[in-house]
Structures are given as C-alpha cells and as structure tokens.
Amino acid sequence: MSDQEIIEQLKQGSEAAFRKLVEGHQKLVVNTCFGLVHNREDAEDIAQDVFIEVYRSIQQFRADSKLSTWLYRISVNRSLNHIRDNKKHKWFQSFEKDVEARNRQILQVESSPTDHPGFEMENKQRAAILQEAINSLPENQKVAFSLNKYEDLSYQEISEVMEMSVSSVESLLFRAKKNLQKKLYKCYKKKCM
Amino acid sequence: MKCKAVHSKLIFFLERELPEPEMKAVQEHLAACPECALFAEEMKKTLSILETEKVSEVNPYFYTRVKAKLDRQSEIQPSGIRSSVLARVLQPVAFSIILILGIYGGVKMGATGAKTASTFTAEQEMVPYLNDMDVEPLETFLME
Ligand SMILES: [Zn+2]
Numbered sequence: 001m002s003d004q005e006i007i008e009q010l011k012q013g014s015e016a017a018f019r020k021l022v023e024g025h026q027k028l029v030v031n032t033c034f035g036l037v038h039n040r041e042d043a044e045d046i047a048q049d050v051f052i053e054v055y056r057s058i059q060q061f062r063a064d065s066k067l068s069t070w071l072y073r074i075s076v077n078r079s080l081n082h083i084r085d086n087k088k089h090k091w092f093q094s095f096e097k098d099v100e101a102r103n104r105q106i107l108q109v110e111s112s113p114t115d116h117p118g119f120e121m122e123n124k125q126r127a128a129i130l131q132e133a134i135n136s137l138p139e140n141q142k143v144a145f146s147l148n149k150y151e152d153l154s155y156q157e158i159s160e161v162m163e164m165s166v167s168s169v170e171s172l173l174f175r176a177k178k179n180l181q182k183k184l185y186k187c188y189k190k191k192c193m
Numbered sequence: 194m195k196c197k198a199v200h201s202k203l204i205f206f207l208e209r210e211l212p213e214p215e216m217k218a219v220q221e222h223l224a225a226c227p228e229c230a231l232f233a234e235e236m237k238k239t240l241s242i243l244e245t246e247k248v249s250e251v252n253p254y255f256y257t258r259v260k261a262k263l264d265r266q267s268e269i270q271p272s273g274i275r276s277s278v279l280a281r282v283l284q285p286v287a288f289s290i291i292l293i294l295g296i297y298g299g300v301k302m303g304a305t306g307a308k309t310a311s312t313f314t315a316e317q318e319m320v321p322y323l324n325d326m327d328v329e330p331l332e333t334f335l336m337e
Contacts (some may be wrong), residue, residue: 022256030255031248044252048259055263126239127246149243181204184239188232 003067010058021067022051028068028151029075035146036079038131046082050074072151072161076143083135099132099192129192133183141176144169194218199229207237 001009001020009017029050034043053074054061061070134142140162147153147161155173159166199222205211206219223230 019256019260022259023251026251026255027248030251034246034248044255044258047255048262051259052263052266123242123245127242130239130242150247177204177208178201181201181236184204184236185200185232188235 004063007058007061007063007067010055011061018051018055021054025068025071026051029071031150032072032075032147033079035150036076036142037082038135042082043079046078047075050078053078066160069157069160072147072153076147076161080139080143099129099187129184129187133180133187136183137176137179141172141179144172145176145180148173194222196222196226196229199223199226200232203229203233203236204240207233207240 001017006017006021006024010021026047029047030043033046033050034040037043037046050071054071061067134145137145143162144158147158148155153161155166155169158169162169199206199219202211202215202219206216209216211219223233
C-alpha cells in the first residue's frame, strides 16, 4: 500500500490503514523525537502522541504534500514542546552542571558487570556530553542538526520540514557545528570525563 | 596552520566538509601536533556516538500502545467536552457572584471605614486598596 492509499483509507476511518501507517513510520517518528529529547522512553511516548495527532487531523492533510514531511513536522513540534515543558524546571542550570549531573548518574547506574565495563562507561559518558552539548543549542540549530544526524535528511529535506530556504538550513547547520565544537573543546579542556 | 585555527575547523574536518587544501592543511597539522591530534581523536569518538544512538529495532508493542492510548482518549473526550462547556458557563456565573459580593463588601467596608475613621487609621488605609481591587476587574470585565 502506498502512502497515498493509506491516507485515503485512513480518511475513511480504516483501522487497518492506521496500523499500516504506524508500523511503516514508527522508526522515523521515534528516531526524530529521540534526536531531540535524548531519552528512549520519552521519545516513544511523544511518538505515540504524534500518531494520535495524525489520526485525529488526517482530514486536514493535503494530498499534494509528503506524508514524511508532515510526520517530521509534528514530531519536531511535539518534541520541542516536551523540551520546553521540562526546561521550566531547570532553566537556571548550566551546560557544565548538566554534564556533571549526568556523569554522576552514570557512575551510580554502572554496577552491572559487562564484557567491557570501561568501554561501556566511556561511551555512556561520551553520549551524555554529546547530548548535553546538543541540548544547549538554540532550538532551530538543534532541529536542523538532529534531522541531519539522526534521520540523515538532506539539506533540501530539512528545508521542507522546517519551511525555510536551503541556504538557511546550511547556515543553521554551520552554526550548530561551530557551537558543538566550542562545547566539546571546553569539555575537553576541563577534563569533563 | 596554527592550533587555534585547527580547533575552529576540526568538526568540519571530521565531517569532511572543508575544501581540499584546508583538509590537507589540518591533516598535516594533526600529524605534527600531538595536542591537537588528541583533541581530534576525542571529538571523533564523541561524534561517532550519534551513529550508535539511532533506533535500529522497533518496539513490537508500539502500535498496541498507540491504539490503547487513542481508545482511552476517545473515551474520556465526550465528558471532557461536557465539562469544558460547563466550565464556560459556570466560570462567568461564579465570577459575577464574586464580583457582586466583592463590590457589596467593599461598599460596606467603605461605610464602616468612614464611620470609624478616627479610631482605625490602619483600616482606613486598607479600604482604598480593597475598593481598587473590586473596581478594577469590573472595568476590564465591561471593556471586554
Ligand atoms: Zn596543534
């Protein structure tokens, strides 16, 4: 079944079509949400709401637009809302504080013996540093960067999702990388890990 | 190329986004400068985490959960609409009652305040505030 057919049937209220839509695009949606919220459970939770929104607003979906673009857009908006809601509680925390807190968490959790305990731990710490660095980016840069990295979207595709020109996307990604580099260098100098 | 220049280009070097001559210049610097090479190695490892974080396997219960959530919300919704309609009617009614009581109370207090003004100066000072609070919402209410 093509996306077009799925949408047609979904507009007529077919549950089978909804199932097809969810199963066919769940990875895309979960991945996109994860790229922004960096927590598997939260990402799945938001992804569920994304599909519920799709189900409820399918009548407004225009046949000439791409289903994936629409899914990306809803996923991004919902993830950003989730981040904004969470930020209210910790708006005063700095990047370094976040990394410290995350490292402490990792050290506490790290108790199960694995084949490469040191390696696992190092990777978790790296992941924490990277996540905090991405989290600290301005919203637009964060969105462009995570669509590019987690979903491998091209500049053209990102420009469609974010409704801006390709050159704006280019400049967002350039600034995002510059900022990440700065954060990672700061972390490296301070021996964050 | 100096260390500082390398630091500012490193991420683009690792992403292979630099023009060829600059790629070469950074490469040469890294080969000669252990300090920068170490940082480059660190950054490379950290950025490579992005690849490992992508969702590879899908949660087999995902659809079931979406469906359950959808059904749960559809059940709640009718009463949700009713209560919001109720709220839309009840809120202005409650607001009006509070407003009337407030104005009545304000007038009363103003009257007693005036009578006992010589003995309770503190209360007298309070009265204008109380009156203000009552009058202001009424004005904004009428303007809407
Ligand atoms: Zn150097």
